[in-house]
Amino acid sequence: MIQAHSLAKSYGPKRAVDGVTFTVQPGKVTGFLGPNGAGKSTTMRMAMGLDRPTSGTVTVNGKALAEHRAPLREVGALLEAKSVHKSRTARAHLSALAATHGIGRARVDEVIGITGLGAVAGKKVGGFSLGMGQRLGIAAALLGDPQTLILDEPVNGLDPEGVLWVRNLARSLAAEGRTVFLSSHLMSEMAQTADHLIVIGRGSILADAPIGEILAARNRTRTLVRTEQPADLANALAAPGVGVTALDAETLEVLGVDAKTIARRALDHRILIHELTPLQVSLEEAYLELTKDDVEYHSAGTGAVPVAGKQA
Amino acid sequence: MTMATQQIAATRNDAGRTDGAHLGFGRVLRSETIKFTSLLSTLILVLATMAVLVGFGALGAWGIGTSLEAVGPEVFEAEGGLDGIANTLAGTGITFAQLIIGSLAVLVISSEFATGSARATFSAVPKRYPVFLAKALLVAVVSFVAAAASMLLAAVAINPIVEHYGLVQDMGSEDFQRMLWIGSLYVTAVALIGFSLGALLRNSAGGIVSLAGLFFVLPIAFQLIPGDFIADLRRFLPSEAANQLISGTTGPEMLELWQSWLVFGAWAAIPLAVAGFVLQRRDI
Numbered sequence: 006m007i008q009a010h011s012l013a014k015s016y017g018p019k020r021a022v023d024g025v026t027f028t029v030q031p032g033k034v035t036g037f038l039g040p041n042g043a044g045k046s047t048t049m050r051m052a053m054g055l056d057r058p059t060s061g062t063v064t065v066n067g068k069a070l071a072e073h074r075a076p077l078r079e080v081g082a083l084l085e086a087k088s089v090h091k092s093r094t095a096r097a098h099l100s101a102l103a104a105t106h107g108i109g110r111a112r113v114d115e116v117i118g119i120t121g122l123g124a125v126a127g128k129k130v131g132g133f134s135l136g137m138g139q140r141l142g143i144a145a146a147l148l149g150d151p152q153t154l155i156l157d158e159p160v161n162g163l164d165p166e167g168v169l170w171v172r173n174l175a176r177s178l179a180a181e182g183r184t185v186f187l188s189s190h191l192m193s194e195m196a197q198t199a200d201h202l203i204v205i206g207r208g209s210i211l212a213d214a215p216i217g218e219i220l221a222a223r224n225r226t227r228t229l230v231r232t233e234q235p236a237d238l239a240n241a242l243a244a245p246g247v248g249v250t251a252l253d254a255e256t257l258e259v260l261g262v263d264a265k266t267i268a269r270r271a272l273d274h275r276i277l278i279h280e281l282t283p284l285q286v287s288l289e290e291a292y293l294e295l296t297k298d299d300v301e302y303h304s305a306g307t308g309a310v311p312v313a314g315k316q317a
Numbered sequence: 318m319t320m321a322t323q324q325i326a327a328t329r330n331d332a333g334r335t336d337g338a339h340l341g342f343g344r345v346l347r348s349e350t351i352k353f354t355s356l357l358s359t360l361i362l363v364l365a366t367m368a369v370l371v372g373f374g375a376l377g378a379w380g381i382g383t384s385l386e387a388v389g390p391e392v393f394e395a396e397g398g399l400d401g402i403a404n405t406l407a408g409t410g411i412t413f414a415q416l417i418i419g420s421l422a423v424l425v426i427s428s429e430f431a432t433g434s435a436r437a438t439f440s441a442v443p444k445r446y447p448v449f450l451a452k453a454l455l456v457a458v459v460s461f462v463a464a465a466a467s468m469l470l471a472a473v474a475i476n477p478i479v480e481h482y483g484l485v486q487d488m489g490s491e492d493f494q495r496m497l498w499i500g501s502l503y504v505t506a507v508a509l510i511g512f513s514l515g516a517l518l519r520n521s522a523g524g525i526v527s528l529a530g531l532f533f534v535l536p537i538a539f540q541l542i543p544g545d546f547i548a549d550l551r552r553f554l555p556s557e558a559a560n561q562l563i564s565g566t567t568g569p570e571m572l573e574l575w576q577s578w579l580v581f582g583a584w585a586a587i588p589l590a591v592a593g594f595v596l597q598r599r600d601i
Contacts, residue, residue, distance in 0.1 A: 054443035055436060055601040071443040075339035080440075088436040090356065090428055097355035098437070104348035105340060105441045112334035145437055150335040 006031050006184050007052055007153060011061035013208075014047050021047045023208035024061060029186045031152070034179045036199030036216070037188035044208040045188040046084070049155050052186075053082050065153055077106045077149025083142040083156045091131030095122055095141050098130065103148055112148065120144040121170075135162030143174070153184040160194060172198045228259045228267055231280035241274045242267065258284070345442055346451040353425065353455055362421040363459070366414045367467040373410025374471035375478060378403065382482030403484040404492040407472040408500050408563070414467065415504050416529060418460045419511035423524035425452055427515035430601075439601050449593050453512060460508035464501040495565055503559040506585040507532065510555065513588035516596055532556050555584040 007029040014022040022044040029035045039045050050056040052063045054070040065080045066073070073079045089098045099113045117126045120140040125133065130141065139162055146154055156175070160168045175198055179185045189195055195202060195216070202219050204212040212219060232238050235257050239249045248260035259267060264283045271278045353359055381402060426449075429435040442448045472488055479486045487493060510531065515524040532555070539551040551557055552572050558580040561571055572580065 050436075050600075053436075053440050055439055057598070057600060069443075070440075071445075073443075076443050077441050078335060078338055082440050084436050084440070085433060088433040090352075090432045090434045092358065093352070093355050093434075097351060098434070101348045101351040101355070102437060102441050104351055105345050106335075106338040107341065107344050108335055108338045115334060148335075149338060 006067070007063065007065050007155070007186055008067075009048065009052070009061070009063045012048065012051060012058055012063050013060045014044075014051060014056060015059045020208055022051070022058075025205065025208070025210050026061075027203050027210060027213055029153075029184055029203070030201070031184040032179060032182050033200035034175050034185045034187065034198055035201045035203060036195035037186060037203050037205065038190070038192060038195050039188075039205035039211075040190050043190075043205045045190075045205060046157055048205070049082070049084060049157050049186075049188065052155060053080070053084065055084075075106055075149065077102070077108070078151055079149075080153040080155060081146030081149055081151040082154070083139070083146045083159055085142075085157065087130065087133070087135075087138040087142070088145075089130045089138070089141060092129055094127050094129055095133075095144075096126040098141065099144060099148060102145055106149060108148060112150075116144040116147045119147060136164060136167050139163055139167070139171075143171070151183070154178055154186065156185070156187040158188055158190070160189070168194075226261065226263050227284040228262065228264050229280065229282040229284055230257045230259055230267060230278060231255050232257070232271070232276055232278045234276050237274060238267075238271060238276050238278075241270045241276065256280075340442060340444075340447070342447050342451065345447040346454065348441075349448070349451040349455050353459070358424070359421065362417055363463050366417045366463050367470060369413045369417060370407070370410040370464075370467035371471045371474050373413065374407045374468075374475045377406045377409035378475040378478040378482075381406070382478065382484070385482055385484075401487070401490060401492050403479045403486040404490045405496045406475055406479065406486065407468045407493070408496040410471070411464075411468075411500050411504065412532075414464060415507040415532065418463060418504055419507045419528045419532070420525045422456045422460065422508035422511035423515035423528060424521055425456055425515065426512055427519055427521040427524050430519035431521055435601050445597055446593060449516070449596055453509065453589060453593075456508050456512045457505050461501050461505040464504035465497060468497050468500060491565075496563055499559070499562050503563065503581075506555065506559070506581060509585045510588050513592035516592035517588075553580050555581060558584070 009025055009027050011024045011026055012022060013020065013024045025044075025048065037045050037048070047056060048063075051058050052065060052070070062069070070076050070080060089095075093101075096113065096117065099116065100110070103109070103113050117123055120143050122137065122140055122144060125137060130138070133141065139159060143156070143159065146156065154175075156171075159171045159175075163171060175185050175187055179200070187198065199216050202212065202214060202216050203210060229252075230238065233255060235251055235255060238257065239251075242249055242259060242262060244262075246261045250258045250260075252258055264281050268278065268281060270276075429438055438448055439445055472486060472493070476486055507528070511524065511528045514527050515521070518524045518527065536551065536554055536556050539547050539554065548570075552561075552570075558572070558577040561567070561577045562574065562581060565574070567574060571577075
């Protein structure tokens with residue numbers, strides 16, 4: 006479990022992470038979604054104790070990582086591909102990390118096997134492809150058989166088979182009851198891997214909800230309705246597939262019915278409506294809207310945002 | 318689904334291979350030793366240190382021998398005699414050896430940051446200081462042993478040359494012993510300064526250039542700049558303090574020996590303390 010509380014990090018005047026509070030639960034894959042530069046990596050580095058928070062706290066399995074007796078057994082992290090000396094072999098890199106905790110050669114061989122690095126374990130990391138570097142990073146993360154895994158953009162540079170492998174690995178680790186926290190800047194990648202999503206943009210949390218809820222909200226019409234008889238209107242609209250949430254004494258958010266139908270039902274039941282606003286902005290649109298100012302390369306003219314993940 | 322099932326079996330640690338795994342300083346030291354020995358560059362630099370000390374020792378012996386033959390022993394008698402002249406030849410190359418070992422020490426820590434392996438290292442040891450202490454200890458032991466072993470090897474290697482010119486190298490003499498032990502301590506101090514610079518600058522080239530500046534450029538610059546203040550200051554350079562300790566001489570223009578020891582120790586300890594403190598505080 007990872008818990009962040011009012012976690013903030015500033016680099017000079019730039020606020021990379023702006024007071025985020027969230028909990029990453031065990032037993033599921035939690036996606037950390039946001040455009041490049043949104044603060045994902047910084048948040049993960051703070052969880053790993055590599056970066057010191059400007060304010061706030063972050064704990065892994067209840068304590069700051071440095072306070073654990075066996076950090077590698079608590080959390081394994083893939084932070085950036087090839088966090089390895091280029092002239093060292095993959096096996097030497099893993100053996101050196103394992104030695105800090107007295108983890109033996111058998112486990113080193115085991116993670117080499119799990120990640121499919123057997124054929125290149127004795128080769129220098131400098132010659133590795135990006136994909137092999139990612140696999141080595143994942144091998145290092147698995148070394149201590151940790152309860153929590155932090156994977157920053159784990160599918161970057163992987164071929165389709167590798168992408169599928171990471172997805173299955175993340176899902177099976179979560180199925181074993183572990184906490185799996187993985188970041189991506191692609192909505193499509195998250196939709197296929199994550200159970201729960203935390204969306205971050207410009208250092209702030211935009212959404213923190215189960216993926217089903219987020220996808221439902223995205224695919225269905227949302228309408229804001231103000232009326233003096235919210236309970237009557239809720240009854241009038243009740244139907245399978247329709248969700249009504251009271252935002253305050255006079256305001257309802259209606260899911261799954263369009264504005265015209267709501268107006269007709271209200272008329273039929275003689276309920277006075279004084280506001281009827283279709284809410285078109287879905288999470289992905291909100292995400293893309295935020296992304297627009299942060300992406301490095303805009304595609305000219307169309308206004309389309311290059312990171313737009315196609316939703317399958 | 319079958320693939321996922323297989324991976325559940327593979328990632329689960331049924332064999333208990335990580336049971337009892339936890340951090341310990343001895344284990345961190347072992348990890349650093351694995352890192353140190355798993356790089357070819359380390360071995361090359363240690364061998365280069367040996368080659369330089371043996372090579373310069375031999376050159377020094379040959380040089381004294383030939384000048385002895387050319388001018389005759391009378392000239393040497395006038396300058397203090399032939400007694401003990403061969404006793405410090407094995408340390409002739411120490412000025413160059415210190416730079417090689419110092420560069421190695423810079424790399425031991427700067428390469429972690431240059432390659433990004435620091436992220437993996439300090440994720441495994443988030444307390445950080447055990448890594449710093451283990452690396453410093455490793456640097457100190459390796460540089461002391463490499464320097465001492467190289468000088469002993471040089472002494473053995475140049476003995477035939479020395480004898481050929483009718484000179485005597487007495488490895489039991491006070492001069493030889495002072496050169497061997499204090500000289501090795503000096504190389505160790507240089508290595509620790511290099512290590513501290515590597516940790517502070519996190520840049521291999523920057524660390525090595527700064528180290529060379531401190532030991533090669535600064536003493537010469539201080540010699541060229543006129544003025545008593547600069548001359549006074551020069552005595553506080555690590556190379557000057559070490560020179561005095563190795564020769565074991567004192568004079569009106571020099572520090573007392575104990576003062577030189579203090580200067581020497583401070584040059585090793587203070588940068589190390591600052592580097593350790595900064596590493597503990599700064600983001601990786």
